[in-house]
Amino acid sequence: MKISTKxxxxxxxxxxxxxxxxxxxxxxxxxxxxQEISSKYxxxxxxxxxxGDLVIAERGKxxxxxxxxDPSSYTVGEIxxxxxxxxxxxACLEEGARCPREGNCRxxxxxxxxxRMLAEFFNGVTIEDLIEKEDWxxxxx
Amino acid sequence: MKISTKxxxxxxxxxxxxxxxxxxxxxxxxxxxxQEISSKYxxxxxxxxxxGDLVIAERGKxxxxxxxxDPSSYTVGEIxxxxxxxxxxxACLEEGARCPREGNCRxxxxxxxxxRMLAEFFNGVTIEDLIEKEDWxxxxx
DNA sequence: ACAATTACCTACCAATCCAGTAGGAAAAAA
DNA sequence: TTTTTTCCTACTGGATTGGTAGGTAATTGT
Numbered sequence: 561m562k563i564s565t566k567x568x569x570x571x572x573x574x575x576x577x578x579x580x581x582x583x584x585x586x587x588x589x590x591x592x593x594x595q596e597i598s599s600k601y602x603x604x605x606x607x608x609x610x611x612g613d614l615v616i617a618e619r620g621k622x623x624x625x626x627x628x629x630d631p632s633s634y635t636v637g638e639i640x641x642x643x644x645x646x647x648x649x650x651a652c653l654e655e656g657a658r659c660p661r662e663g664n665c666r667x668x669x670x671x672x673x674x675x676r677m678l679a680e681f682f683n684g685v686t687i688e689d690l691i692e693k694e695d696w697x698x699x700x701x
Numbered sequence: 702m703k704i705s706t707k708x709x710x711x712x713x714x715x716x717x718x719x720x721x722x723x724x725x726x727x728x729x730x731x732x733x734x735x736q737e738i739s740s741k742y743x744x745x746x747x748x749x750x751x752x753g754d755l756v757i758a759e760r761g762k763x764x765x766x767x768x769x770x771d772p773s774s775y776t777v778g779e780i781x782x783x784x785x786x787x788x789x790x791x792a793c794l795e796e797g798a799r800c801p802r803e804g805n806c807r808x809x810x811x812x813x814x815x816x817r818m819l820a821e822f823f824n825g826v827t828i829e830d831l832i833e834k835e836d837w838x839x840x841x842x
Numbered sequence: 843a844c845a846a847t848t849a850c851c852t853a854c855c856a857a858t859c860c861a862g863t864a865g866g867a868a869a870a871a872a
Numbered sequence: 873t874t875t876t877t878t879c880c881t882a883c884t885g886g887a888t889t890g891g892t893a894g895g896t897a898a899t900t901g902t
Contacts (some may be wrong), residue, residue, distance in 0.1 A: 561781075563706050563791050565890065567806065567877055575807045587848065588820075594732060596802060607850070621847040634886025643804070650704050661737060666716045666831045667709065670777070673837040681815060690807045696814040706861065728877065742862055748879070761870025764875040 563644060569597055570643040571636060571690070577615065578631040578687050585616075585624030605643065612642040630693050631691065637682030647682055649674055677701065704785065710738055710830070711746050711784040712777060719754065719828050723796040726757075726765030746784065753783040772832065778823030788823055790815055818842065 592602035606625060610617045614634065615625045627634075641647055644682045650671045652659045662668055682700045693699075717732045733743035747766060751758045755775065757765045769774075782788055791812045793800045803809055823841045834840075 561702065561708075561785055561790060563702050564888085565792075567702075568791060568793075571808050572806070579807075585848095586812055589848085598891075600893080603849080604891085608876070610849085611813055617849060618899085619849045619897075621845095621901060625849085630743075632702065647702055649702060650709060651706075654707075662777070663854045667712050668825055669837045670831060673840050677818070677822065677842075685811055686718065690811060691857095693810070696810045699814050701818075705859085726877095730877085739862070741864080742881085745862080756880060759870085760868075760876090760878045761899080762874095763871060764869085764877045766878090 561649065563640065566605055566608075567640045567644040569595070569602065570609060570639055571687075572597070573602065573606060573609065574614070574627070574634060574639055574687050575690050577625060577627050578691060580626060584622070585590045585618045585626045587624040591625070608643055609639075614639065614642065630688075632686050632688040634687040636685040636687075636690070637679065639687075640682060647678055649678060707746055707749075708781045709713060710736070710743065711750060711780055712828075713738070713778055714743065714747060714750065715755070715768070715775060715828050716831050718766060719766050720832060725763070726759045726767045728765040729743070732766070738750065738805065747791040749784055750780075755783065771829075773827050773829040775828040776824045776830075777822065777831070779825040780828075781823060788819055790819060 572595050573591055576595055578587055580590075580594075582585050588603055588606055589599055591606075597605075606615065606617075609615045610625070613628060616628045617623070617625055637647065646654060648654050651657060652662070652665075652668065653671060653675050659665065659668070666695070681696040684701055713736050714732055717736055721727050721731075721735075728742055729744055729747055732747075735738040735771065736743070737747075747756065747758075749767070751757045754769060755810045758764070758766055778788065787795060789795050792798060793803070793806075794812060794816050797811055800806065800809070825842055
């Protein structure tokens with residue numbers, strides 16, 4: 561039950577791009593240094609974000625990455641789904657998965673409830689929220 | 702971001718024990734068969750529950766396992782914590798972990814909020830709930 | 843034109859976790 | 873004393889995690 565570094569770092573890379581956007585693309589090296597993530601590892605994560613069209617890459621000198629949309633339009637859910645593969649907390653709720661015992665499983669309903677709760681949480685938080693929001697103590701989904 | 706089979710099966714073993722308690726200990730073989738879990742694997746999971754004092758084991762003929770307390774007193778949270786090791790969704794929130802970047806991490810507060818939400822969810826559901834509760838659609842933590 | 847800078851690509855690695863399985867020893871009751 | 877049960881140690885193949893290494897392709901500033 562853990563979000564891996566890949567997903568966590570992806571969020572930080574996205575936040576960093578959002579905070580440092582000025583029209584020009586931001587080189588990965590700068591982002592990685594600010595976030596204290598090895599640039600090689602950051603590179604492999606940024607590649608996922610780029611292939612998923614969450615960021616736009618520009619090669620060559622004075623190239624780098626930039627967000628493709630407004631920070632407020634990115635949800636934490638979509639970033640984590642892309643990098644982690646899925647946000648379902650149990651295998652039985654995976655896309656296309658069907659448990660043969662689902663008819664008499666006493667735990668399935670609880671997992672479904674949790675699944676919905678997580679989806680609502682993750683899809684309710686945006687990159688902009690991560691930057692702006694100071695106090696999360698009263699945040700309710 | 703997955704609860705492993707160990708945790709999921711542990712819940713089902715506990716529910717099965719709760720549903721079939723009649724004063725006598727229930728042999729693991731029966732539980733495993735009903736739950737369609739290989740008895741060898743079920744054995745290794747039950748050993749964890751036994752060492753954690755969530756169930757009482759009785760050896761020898763006519764032995765087996767029984768719950769040590771009332772089903773309503775077991776929370777899903779304690780069972781998963783025992784079997785999964787922890788329920789914290791990110792490594793930075795682990796017991797004793799301290800991230801050196803915590804002062805300027807834009808994601809920490811969100812993780813803390815999620816952590817609290819998960820704890821409240823898991824500690825709010827009991828084995829009895831798993832057996833009794835039909836409709837979870839309106840369940841709120 | 844060319845050197846510098848950037849993203850892109852393939853391949854590799856050690857360590858850990860996952861989901862079990864195998865084979866017996868110890869305890870207790872019938 | 874046989875049978876039934878839990879308990880214990882060890883093993884395993886495969887996947888995932890958290891990276892690293894080294895080179896290729898594109899683009900631009902000089």
